[in-house]
Structure formats: C-alpha cells, structure tokens
Amino acid sequence: MKQSNINFTSLILLLMLAAIVPIILTIDYPDKAILILSDDDFDNYDFAGSGTAEDPFLIEDLKITKEPKNEYMYAIKIFNTAKHFVIQNCRIEAYHGGISLSQNANGTVKIINNYIYRCNAFNGLSVDNSDQVTIVNNSIEQSNFAISLSSSDNSIILNNTIYRNYVGVSLSYSNFVDVSKNNCNDNQWGLINSYSNNTSIISNHFFNSSIWWRVDPYYNGIGIEIVSGYYLKILNNTISENIRFGISASDLHLSTISFNNISYNHLAINYGYGIKFIDSNDNNITYNLIQENREYGIYLEHS
DSSP: OHHHHHHHHHHHHHHHHHHHHHHHOOOOOOOOOOSSSSSGGGGSSOBBSSSSSSOOOOEOOOOSSSSOTTTTOOOEEEEOSSSEEEESOEEEESEHHHHHHHEETTTTOOOOOOOESSSSSSOOOEEEOOSSOOEEEEEEEEOOOEEESSSEEEESSEEEEEEEEEEEEEEESSOOOEEEOOOOOOEEEEEEEEEEOOOEEEEEEOOOOSSSSOOOTTTTOOEEEEEEEEEEEEESSSSOSSSSSEEEEEEEEEEEEEOOOEEEOOOOOTEEEEEEEEEEOOOOSSOOOOEESSSSEEEOOOO
8 A cells, every 4th residue: 555655646746747847848038148348258158150251140049038137238238349240039128228239340240130128228229339230120119219320330220110219210420321111100209310421211101209208299209300410311201190390400411301201290289390490401302292280391490
C-alpha cells in the first residue's frame, strides 16, 4: 500500500510538471536594454552580422518592455559608432525613451519595422549628429517626439505610422531630409521643420493635430510648422482637421507648396487657417486644394 501511495504521488507530480513546463517555456520574457557606446561594445551582444555595409549587425526581434531603465533611459542607445547596423522588428514599450542614436557614421544606420509604444518621457526615436539614416515602416505611438532628427542630414523618413504623440516628426538643423508617405494622425504637431533646408515633405497624411494631450489651443494643433527654412518642397500631402493651422510658416523662403489638400482646419474658435505665412518671401504656392478652413484659406503677413 505504501509503494502504491508513492507511485500515485509521483504520478500527480509528473502530471503537474507536464502542465506547468509548457507554460514556463511560452512565457514572453522581455529582453534587456541595449547600450552601445563604441564599436567595441557590439562584441558584448550576440548579434548576427559583422558590421560591414554588406553584412551589418542585426539588432532584431527584441521585446524590451517594462524592464529597469538603463542609465540613459532608452531601450536602445547607440553612440559613437562606425559599424553598420540595422534595428528591425523590435517591440519597445513603456520605457522613458525608445531608440536613441548619436554620432553614428554616415550611412551606417537603418531603423526598420519596429513598434514603439508609450515612451512618453523622452522620444520614440531620437537621432543626433548622424547623417544618411534610413527610418522606414515603423509604428510609434504615445511618445514625446515620435521621430526627432537633429543635425542629421540626407536622411529618409518613409512610410511610418505616427499616432498620438506630442510631435510626430521633428527636424532641427537637418538638411536634405526626405519625409514621404507617412501617416501622422492625432499628434499635437504633425511635423516641425526648424532651421532645416532642402526638406522634401511629400505624400504624407497629417490629420487631426489636436489638443488631446495638452489643452491649450493657442499652441497646439498644427499639421506642418516651419520655423526658418530655404528650398523646401511640400507636395501632394493631405493636411486636414487640424485645430489651428494646416501649414504655419515663419521665415520660409524660396520654397514650393503645391498639389496639397489642405481642408477642414477649423476646430479652434478664432483660428482655422489653411496656410499661414509670416516673414516669408519668394515662395511658390500653387495647385493646392484649400477649402472649409474657419478663418482664412491663405494668410500672409509681411510676406
């Protein structure tokens, strides 16, 4: 009888283990944050690739979420590198900031098909002093600035989904940047171009830049805002249902604004301009559809 009881107990334990082990094996454990401050630091990780243009390091398929924050407060932080690398197919959630890149060699960085959510203390994707960066097919939601480029020339921002951030795309002192085919919806600002020249803003959708985050209609709700720029091309965009302005520009010169649909920017009382230019000269505004804006279709002041 004693032996029978032991066998029965062992059977119960085996059955319990059989039920528990598959659960343990399928738990989605988060990955650790990535911190790289030089080329040598790539050796600390088991990334595929060798860091050349033909065989870049692949930082891929990571889930970095709700882990203790690293000292730089970003899920992925890469500084001062010359190696080529691709960050792709990663999910970053509930960090202070998503991805931060700085002083990476020209043309060595690609950011592709990542999902960044609720990194709202800092930015979803921040790029500083790194030229020829490619940012394609990412989804960024509820960050401070979804995509921020500073002093980063000749970069591409293509086909990203940018939703409910404070600022969708910010370009600062970054020249010859191509911003195309992005969906920027429900952000405070769709795009801010400040002190950046030769920007191409083409075939994007800027919809419902509103005051969902900070209730202040005097400063929020602009599809595209430009603060000082030369030789911009703003073409074939849909800019609609923004609280204050479709396009607001100051100190913009020698630029082309054509074939855009700028409509229904009328949600704030005493605002609702399709296009507003201040201190801006020698611009070409042609072939735009501008309709149903509360105050003015086109407003020019000292321009």
